[in-house]
Amino acid sequence: MSLTPTLSLLQGTADLLILRALQGGAAHGYAISRWVRERTDGALAIEDAALYQALHRLEARGWIDAEWGLSENNRRAKYYALTAAGRQQVRSEISIWKKYAAAVFKVIEPA
Amino acid sequence: MTHRIRPRSARQLFRFAVRSADDIRRDVDEEFAFHLDMRVEDLMSRGLAESDARAQAEREFGDRARGLRLCAQEGATVERQRSVRRLLSEARQDVTFGARLFSRSPTFSTVAILTLALAIGGNTAIFSLVNALALKPLPVRAPGEIVRVYTGESHTSWLDYQDIAVRSEVFTDVAAHSNTAHALITDNSSVRLGGETTSTNYLAMLGVPAQLGRIYLPSDTRVDVVVLAERSWRTRFGSDPSIVGRRIALSGRQYEILGVMPRGFRGARPPGFVSEFWTPIDPAVSGHSMLDRGRPSFQVVARLAPGVSAAQAQAATQVIAGQLAADYPRPGDRLLRTEVFQIDSVAGFRGVTRTLAPLFAFVGVLTIVAGLVLLVGCANIAGLLLGRGAARRREVGVRLALGAERGRLIRQLLTESLLLALVGGGAGILLAFWLTGSFNALVGRLPVAIELDLTLDRRMFVYTLVLSCLTAVLCGLAPARSATRLSVIPALKDVDPMPRHQRMRSWLVVGQVGLSCALLLWGGLFVRSLAQSHRIDLGFDPADVLLGTFQFNENATKSGAILPLLDNLRERTRGLPGVANQALAKIVPLAFMGREEMRMRTGTDPTDQPGRWVLVNRVGPEWFQTVRIPVQAGRDFDAGDRAGSPRVVIVNETLARQFWGGDALGKRLDGAEVVGVVRDSKYWTLGETTRPTVYTVYQQRPESEVTLFLRTSDMAGTAKALRAEAARLDPTMFVDVRPMKDAVAASLIPAQAGAAVVSAFGTLGACLAMMGIYGLVAFTVAQRTREIGIRKAVGATTRDIVTLMAAGTAIPVGIGLATGLALGGLGAMALRSYFVGVSPMDPLTLTVTTLLVVGSTVAASTLPALRAARVDPLKALKIE
Numbered sequence: 001m002s003l004t005p006t007l008s009l010l011q012g013t014a015d016l017l018i019l020r021a022l023q024g025g026a027a028h029g030y031a032i033s034r035w036v037r038e039r040t041d042g043a044l045a046i047e048d049a050a051l052y053q054a055l056h057r058l059e060a061r062g063w064i065d066a067e068w069g070l071s072e073n074n075r076r077a078k079y080y081a082l083t084a085a086g087r088q089q090v091r092s093e094i095s096i097w098k099k100y101a102a103a104v105f106k107v108i109e110p111a
Numbered sequence: 112m113t114h115r116i117r118p119r120s121a122r123q124l125f126r127f128a129v130r131s132a133d134d135i136r137r138d139v140d141e142e143f144a145f146h147l148d149m150r151v152e153d154l155m156s157r158g159l160a161e162s163d164a165r166a167q168a169e170r171e172f173g174d175r176a177r178g179l180r181l182c183a184q185e186g187a188t189v190e191r192q193r194s195v196r197r198l199l200s201e202a203r204q205d206v207t208f209g210a211r212l213f214s215r216s217p218t219f220s221t222v223a224i225l226t227l228a229l230a231i232g233g234n235t236a237i238f239s240l241v242n243a244l245a246l247k248p249l250p251v252r253a254p255g256e257i258v259r260v261y262t263g264e265s266h267t268s269w270l271d272y273q274d275i276a277v278r279s280e281v282f283t284d285v286a287a288h289s290n291t292a293h294a295l296i297t298d299n300s301s302v303r304l305g306g307e308t309t310s311t312n313y314l315a316m317l318g319v320p321a322q323l324g325r326i327y328l329p330s331d332t333r334v335d336v337v338v339l340a341e342r343s344w345r346t347r348f349g350s351d352p353s354i355v356g357r358r359i360a361l362s363g364r365q366y367e368i369l370g371v372m373p374r375g376f377r378g379a380r381p382p383g384f385v386s387e388f389w390t391p392i393d394p395a396v397s398g399h400s401m402l403d404r405g406r407p408s409f410q411v412v413a414r415l416a417p418g419v420s421a422a423q424a425q426a427a428t429q430v431i432a433g434q435l436a437a438d439y440p441r442p443g444d445r446l447l448r449t450e451v452f453q454i455d456s457v458a459g460f461r462g463v464t465r466t467l468a469p470l471f472a473f474v475g476v477l478t479i480v481a482g483l484v485l486l487v488g489c490a491n492i493a494g495l496l497l498g499r500g501a502a503r504r505r506e507v508g509v510r511l512a513l514g515a516e517r518g519r520l521i522r523q524l525l526t527e528s529l530l531l532a533l534v535g536g537g538a539g540i541l542l543a544f545w546l547t548g549s550f551n552a553l554v555g556r557l558p559v560a561i562e563l564d565l566t567l568d569r570r571m572f573v574y575t576l577v578l579s580c581l582t583a584v585l586c587g588l589a590p591a592r593s594a595t596r597l598s599v600i601p602a603l604k605d606v607d608p609m610p611r612h613q614r615m616r617s618w619l620v621v622g623q624v625g626l627s628c629a630l631l632l633w634g635g636l637f638v639r640s641l642a643q644s645h646r647i648d649l650g651f652d653p654a655d656v657l658l659g660t661f662q663f664n665e666n667a668t669k670s671g672a673i674l675p676l677l678d679n680l681r682e683r684t685r686g687l688p689g690v691a692n693q694a695l696a697k698i699v700p701l702a703f704m705g706r707e708e709m710r711m712r713t714g715t716d717p718t719d720q721p722g723r724w725v726l727v728n729r730v731g732p733e734w735f736q737t738v739r740i741p742v743q744a745g746r747d748f749d750a751g752d753r754a755g756s757p758r759v760v761i762v763n764e765t766l767a768r769q770f771w772g773g774d775a776l777g778k779r780l781d782g783a784e785v786v787g788v789v790r791d792s793k794y795w796t797l798g799e800t801t802r803p804t805v806y807t808v809y810q811q812r813p814e815s816e817v818t819l820f821l822r823t824s825d826m827a828g829t830a831k832a833l834r835a836e837a838a839r840l841d842p843t844m845f846v847d848v849r850p851m852k853d854a855v856a857a858s859l860i861p862a863q864a865g866a867a868v869v870s871a872f873g874t875l876g877a878c879l880a881m882m883g884i885y886g887l888v889a890f891t892v893a894q895r896t897r898e899i900g901i902r903k904a905v906g907a908t909t910r911d912i913v914t915l916m917a918a919g920t921a922i923p924v925g926i927g928l929a930t931g932l933a934l935g936g937l938g939a940m941a942l943r944s945y946f947v948g949v950s951p952m953d954p955l956t957l958t959v960t961t962l963l964v965v966g967s968t969v970a971a972s973t974l975p976a977l978r979a980a981r982v983d984p985l986k987a988l989k990i991e
Contacts, residue, residue: 029142030149048146048171049178052139056185060192071145078142 014046014054016097019082019090022064026081028071029055055080063089135186139179147172201519205526212527219499220531222882223492227535227582229875230488232542233481235575239547240474242570243563244382249454250375250564252318256415257379258424260285261450262432266407269392271435272310275411278431281424282413286313287392288378289409292816293361294662294845295347303662303847304343304361306388307378314338314372314389316414317379324355324370327391334393337366341374342562343387362664362815362845366390375564379412379454385562404439412454425451473864476942480630480872485582487626487876490619491883492586496528497616498890500594507594521591528587529580536579540567543575553864589615616890620923621930623883627876628931628964629938634873635956636939636946637866643948644859650792651700652739656851657826658699659819659833661844668815671754676840680819683836689825694734697814700794702854705816711781711805713770722781725766726794726802729809735761735789737820738851745776745787753810758783763791766803780805797858798947826850877963881971884920889975891919900984909980916976917969924968928961935960 021032033051036044046054058064063086071077082090130138147168154164169175213220248254262271269287276285288309295304307313314326323344327336337359339348348354357368378386394401415424432449500507510520547565593615663673677695684693698705707729710722732748735741743764752759760783767775767788775785791801809817823829830848837846892899899912907915939951949956 028145030146033146033150034153047173048150049173049175052142052146052178053181053185056139056182056189060185060188062192066189071149075145075148076141077145078138 013044014050015058016090016093017044017046018051018054018058018080019063019086019093022080022082022086023090026067026079028069028077028079030077032080058086062086130190132183132187135190136179136183139182139186142182143172143175143179201522202526205523206530208523209527209530213530219495223495223531224535224538226488226491226879226882227532227579228538228542230485230539230879231532231536231575231578231582232539232546233872233875234478234485234578235539235543235571236546236550237474237477237481238574239543239565239567239571240550240563241478242568242574243565244471244474246570247382247564247568249379250319250377251379253414255453256283257317257454258282258413258415258421258451259379259454260411260413260424260428261448261452262411262428263407263448265410267409267411268404268407269401269409270404270439271407272409272411274435275428275431278434279413279424279427281416281419281427283416284312284316285411285413286310286316287409287411288313289392291390292662293388294363296360296363296845297347302347303660303845304347304387306340306386306390307380308390308392309378311391313378313412316412319372319376321370322373323352324368326370326372327389331391333367334391335364335366336369336391337361338369338389339371340376340385340387340389341372342385344371361388361390362662363841364664377562379410381454383563405441413451421451421453425449473945476945477868479938480633480869483626483630484872484876484879485578487623487630487879487883489582489586490623490626491879491886492528492531492582493590494616494619494883494886496524496587496590497593497619498886500524500590501890501894503594511595517595520595521588524591524594525583525587528591529583532579532583532586533576535582536575539579540572540575543567543571616886617923620880620884620920621927623880624924624927624964624968625931625934627873627880628928628960629935630869630873630876631963632873632932632935632956632960633939633942634866634870635960636942636949636951636953637869639953639956640946640949641859641863641866644797647793647797647948649701649797649855650740650790653851653855655822655824655826656738657821657823657829657833658847658849658851658854659821659837660699660847661817661819661837663815663817663844668813671813673813673815673817674754674810677813677817677819680836680840683840684819684821684829684833687821687823687829687832689823689829690821691824692733692737692820692822694737694820695731695809695817696734696820697729697809697817699818699851699854700728700792701797701858703795703857706795713778713780723770723803725780726804727807728794728804729807729812729814731809734806734820737822740792741790743788743790745785747787748806748808752808756811758811759786759808761785761787761789761806763789763801763804763806765791765801766805769803783807793858798944800944820851877967880964881967884924884968884971885975889978892916892975892979896979896982899979899982900986903980903982904984909977912980912982913973913976916979917972920968920972924965928964931964932957932961 017036018032021027021035024035027035029048029052032055033046033048036046036051055064055066059066059080063083064080065083066078066080068076069079147165150168150171151161151164154167155161159167172178249257251257260267260275262275266289267275267287272285272287276282279285286309288307290305291308292303292305295302311327311331312329315328320326321338322341324338326338327333339354344350344354351357354368355370358365359368360366372389377384378389380386392401413424415421428449428451507520511517544567551563551565661677667673681693681695684690698707707727708724709727711725712722730748732750732752735747742761745761748759748761760780762770762775762780762785764773767773767785771778775788778785789806791804793799794802794804819833821829821833833848834846837844895916899916902912902915936952936957939946943951
């Protein structure tokens, strides 16, 4: 087994990733963690403890709602879903990120 | 099976399914465990051994303990937000539901809101008095820094004031002021204005700018200027906007109007006191008294330097007073006692408490009375709510059966009563607004200028709001608890007789009858004492006496220049047709026009003791004869008692008795010989207990305000002649002519006000109590319709039914009556000084009160009972 080198996360990126993950519908924490790992091919690793902190923080801000439900294998699991405010938030964060990334690219790869 | 739901404490009212910190931590832990298990499973399905899989999962997870702690913190926040949101949404539901309910029963809502409006409005109105008297800050800049400086009893001489101002370092500024009155003479009339003459820095120190023109400043050298109060600008000059710069005549001298102060400004005077103008102290007017350290005729106010407390200022002033007493020795050691205290608090009343004490006591009585009326009102609303609770048993039963928590239901019922109380409170504020308006109108009838700032402010809104909430709990909690404490099954079937409601209602009736009984009793006593006050022995006879009040300038007074003028006037009026006697005096008793109190020493050595308090009037020869106060021993003053002759005084019987056991002739008071003893008479109020009173000779120490008393058989003719004579002597002289009977009538105003207010509250309380009793019987009748039907079916007569139904109220009414009379009697003893010529146990008032209460309760309970008796037995039995 080989350890993939991972990029450490920029501040606030975890929030964006979680919100983006939930755009596909309600999910429990493990599913979000797996989604992130798969989408980034393991290049972006969020430490799971940090992921859960971010989930609870987002819930306190009112961007996501939580509800206990049953998992695929019939275990009690906490499901998270975007609230209306949360949906708004993903859209604006994604557009900010795009602008930010474009600006950085312009600097490091001048056309 | 009956299932009783019985929570233990009020805390459960606001109990939600709030999860504890432990619950939250357990949830987070479970969430983490689920995650790890899933990851382990995932990794194992890719071929890892279980132990390796777990190790990797835990590595990937990171610091689990820290995560747990942080997540639990966020979880608690979420939980709090959630419960607040829920509370708000439930409150919104309750309010909407309650409002809909009230709009569906307009009669109930109107009665309840009107009751609350009257009860709360009365309290708010009374509170506005308390607010104006004791709570509103003095309307000046930084009122907390303003202090009054007392040396000796209260007043300070001009020279001492100047020394204190120069030497003290604890004040940023020190000012002196003194009350004064002027005759304002306009083209066709003259009026008396009360105001203040002040050091030139007084207005600047208080830091309130003029609303029109400007104030005078320490740099001003002119003294013939005057600043008007908004009140006199409005009432005397029609709010003329171009008044600044105009010249007016005050007591014969010309002044230029410099400016007009804003409304409500009263200098440094206590609440209620009004100044109509301010002028700089003019040595040409008051110079006489300004050079004598033995004449303390100014009040001193100062502004504390930053960071200095009143206590520190007092210590510093004490040192200066010690120096002054050493530098300028004077008889007695009065200067040595100094006091420095803040003006902007209840302490500011020091020195005037004696004058205002009756007002404070009266406001206290009103507060209690209004509070009692509020209680009666609460009892009424509680009764109404109990009745509604009974009507809503099915609704409540259904909701309980469907799993509603009892706390939640109580909260809903409380929200409804809060809604009522808030609407009632709002209406109450409007009522208070109107009541305070009429209070000021009543005060306006007093001959003295009193003005209280009764405008509504934030404090009053808060007070009313708090009162409304209290009222809601007071009248809503018990009915809400009782409405929800029911057995679900019988409630659904609608058969529970609910004896609890019945008992609570009976107690409410006891309370209502008792309270309104006490209120009626007091109201009755006030009315009786008002009727009696016409028959009170005043000690003098105001009938057929005409008063002419003159206002002279101070210097002419102090130099004695007015005495020949007054002698001249007396000569001229003596011969007028109809005039039998005439005399001068400073104070008109019972007219609220002035009052003089001082300490007098009974020994011959003037330095031996501080002396004893006595009331003083300065009168001329023949005064006792003019107002018919008999001289019991010794002699009256005569023409020989004048400026320069040995000082003599006359005392009343009370003084003679209290100071010397009755034998006063030849004794000495402040060095003056007692030459006569006269009968006791009223001085300030009708209800007062007679106090030691000293009469000095007016001519030996004249005052700028003096009244000529004329006993005449032709009031109208004499009045005309008096005005003509005065105008002939000096066209600029101010004279206010009126019958003594009118002046004395002012003393009836407190009794009239007391009678009006307390009987109004008493009547209100009694009406509320009657409504309560009516409600009780009507409710009982409604509950027992079936029983009545059966009784009638087996042959009971209308009379039997009425007796049966009304008898239920006899016991609570009886208990209430007995308690009310006992409590009312005790209260009346405490109020005794307000009741003039009536014993607090006046049998007539007691009887009338009892009859009123019994009569009204019988009426209130018979009406619904009669209706019950007309119940058609067939219909009653069919009701199901």
